Amino acid sequence: MAKQTRDAEATKANIIQNAMMLFAKNGYDATTADEIAKECGVNKAMIFYYFKNKAGLYSAVMSHALEAIHNEVITTDKCCVSPLADLEAFIKTYAKYCDAHPYLPALILRELSDSGAHLPEMVFGSLRKLFTLLSSILKEGETQGIFHNVTPMIVHFMIVGTINLLVTTKPLRANAAALESELDTCSECDIDEISDYIFTKIKLLLEVKNEENITCA
Amino acid sequence: MAKQTRDAEATKANIIQNAMMLFAKNGYDATTADEIAKECGVNKAMIFYYFKNKAGLYSAVMSHALEAIHNEVITTDKCCVSPLADLEAFIKTYAKYCDAHPYLPALILRELSDSGAHLPEMVFGSLRKLFTLLSSILKEGETQGIFHNVTPMIVHFMIVGTINLLVTTKPLRANAAALESELDTCSECDIDEISDYIFTKIKLLLEVKNEENITCA
Amino acid sequence: MAKQTRDAEATKANIIQNAMMLFAKNGYDATTADEIAKECGVNKAMIFYYFKNKAGLYSAVMSHALEAIHNEVITTDKCCVSPLADLEAFIKTYAKYCDAHPYLPALILRELSDSGAHLPEMVFGSLRKLFTLLSSILKEGETQGIFHNVTPMIVHFMIVGTINLLVTTKPLRANAAALESELDTCSECDIDEISDYIFTKIKLLLEVKNEENITCA
């Protein structure tokens, strides 16, 4: 297929791209080197030449993906304007990126559901960096007295986990809706509505003190 | 190992139990029939005798697990007392069950992250039933005017997804906390605190109208 | 299926009947004990109870079948009327029996094509008896001066082998004829025409001295 490039970086990138897609679609074990090679139009041995082994490729794929999203989020983040603005940027950037690269959420969920059985430091570190970023936004909000009762880990999963799940289950939800028309699986919701909704709700949940809630007026 | 029972139901249950654990721990592909058989103290052929093939066993495992949690949630549900009480029951029962049977969340997450590539009707139906249950609670709350701006699917993932992730990542979070002491990964949080927190926050998020938020006083 | 008979002989006969069919259709290796049992409506263990093992069953099947054909041929043989009449009886009885019990030829051919790898004395003996019978007819004809230049083994295969092949290839020949209409595979020939033809031709071949053939007139 792809003409023999003889360009190491291009070949590597090509393999990573296609592997990412396949790993996300079928999982680590169910993705074979043959399959990846065929998809890339590259000889199977090249995978081992460039990445040493399958785990090495997987690791490269994950680093690549997480690096990318972290960069995306951190650079778009209107850092330090205000915790609320930062939070909004975080949520919307993350959501948009996931929507554009839907393999990522699948990979992350799978990785988390294994307790990271498959993967090494680097990947683990990247996940942590993302959490650290959100964490610092939330803490700043608390310091400024605009967020209350924040447990960052839980809020993190409420945001990131929910987005991941909504993105990966998109086909499944469409399917479920088709079968049972009264069931609203948000199958038509687009990513902007979703991230708006999440942001609005998370904002509420962070701003309102537990004791006050609606009792105010 | 386990004495030869010659009791079909017991043998089947034994296999399902052990398979559930292994599938949850290692995923579908990485779990081998040999491994399951050894863990059960049963001849490998019994797996095929009772479940026809590996996929059949997986299907049985998933049905079993989802059936169980659905029953648990539905029977404990103080049905129809009030949407709020029902919601609390839903969240806490679900959380408690997951904590007690931590394979379940891993299985569910994995299944969702495939878009259900692996599994059949039954499983899919069970997942739907769980969502339908929460959905009806939320809708009743809206009808009664105590919940506002509810998008059930998203709220569902905010609850169920978050619990699943917190349960499955427990070891991972402990690990991360150990590496970097300032990072609060909620690694000490027990399931009751978690479900309390989630319930409180979800309650807020449902009860407050978007426009009002903290502007009240 | 078949109600529990508790009649040993009936059960055995039932198993033999069905096994014969399956062995003929699929061959020894491709026929499983499960399959036979299901076809008979009998528990699989009975096969081993009555026949010790699969080879034992096969042996029983072959003996039964060869016994049957040998009896048929020998009793119908208008023995000793005249070699020609005996030959005709042999051919026609054999052909008719094969046509009525088409598993037999398949079993025999398969057995012969293995050089009898599968089977024991008894079967081997039965085959020999059949050949001995024809042999004696041919020899008697030679003694009486009406048959010439007889090599019994070759003539035997010309008769028995040809009938076996025509019977077993019946579906194949129909198939071939359907594909290529100009090809005459004798797919419409019935067993009487066939045995008439074979008898007529074999008669010629035995009666004419090699040197004379058509040179006569």
Add this chain to the structure above:
Amino acid sequence: MAKQTRDAEATKANIIQNAMMLFAKNGYDATTADEIAKECGVNKAMIFYYFKNKAGLYSAVMSHALEAIHNEVITTDKCCVSPLADLEAFIKTYAKYCDAHPYLPALILRELSDSGAHLPEMVFGSLRKLFTLLSSILKEGETQGIFHNVTPMIVHFMIVGTINLLVTTKPLRANAAALESELDTCSECDIDEISDYIFTKIKLLLEVKNEENITCA
């Protein structure tokens, strides 16, 4: 064992050769991939690498064998000299080839005794081609008025079937003769005698009109 050739065609041919022998000796089901690989001095996986699966290998083996005999027969055929000369060439070439490659007859007989359950078009086609060749010789003879009352399919089996049977049963016949010394199983007959005999007899059977037979002078 056999040194690693790294020559695809050689490896394939090697596998086909050995597989042909084993399939002929033990039949399709009783021949295992392990056995073939060991016999070839090749890694078992190569079988699947080159032939996709066991059935694929079998198919390749059959095509190869039938192709070979068809070529042999057709090139040796002194085509169109005279039907009688052609017939003689057909019979003798076929017999000689079978004698030299005794797996072939076993394979053919087995295939025929299944009604071709196992095998695909190609093989079926090759068998048909052989029959078509003989058929045309016989028809030409009839047109020229030297053969009479020809039913090609039956005559085909009388020739080809008989040769196949004689070749495959060679060990069996030797065995039978050893047991019972009076029985003449033609165990000493060599292939030239056999094909001479068959040719002579088939010639008779074709040339003499049914009604005349020995009645001549």
Add this chain to the structure above:
DNA sequence: CATGAATGAGAGTTCATTCAT
């Protein structure tokens, strides 16, 4: 850098056969 041939270690699945009831 790139390829196709080759390998070894399993994995899932089948099946004849035995055991306990």
Add this chain to the structure above:
DNA sequence: AATGAATGAACTCTCATTCAT
């Protein structure tokens, strides 16, 4: 006599990985 549960040995096929070119 009859059954269903249980077993162990094989068998086909797959796949990550390496080697020779």
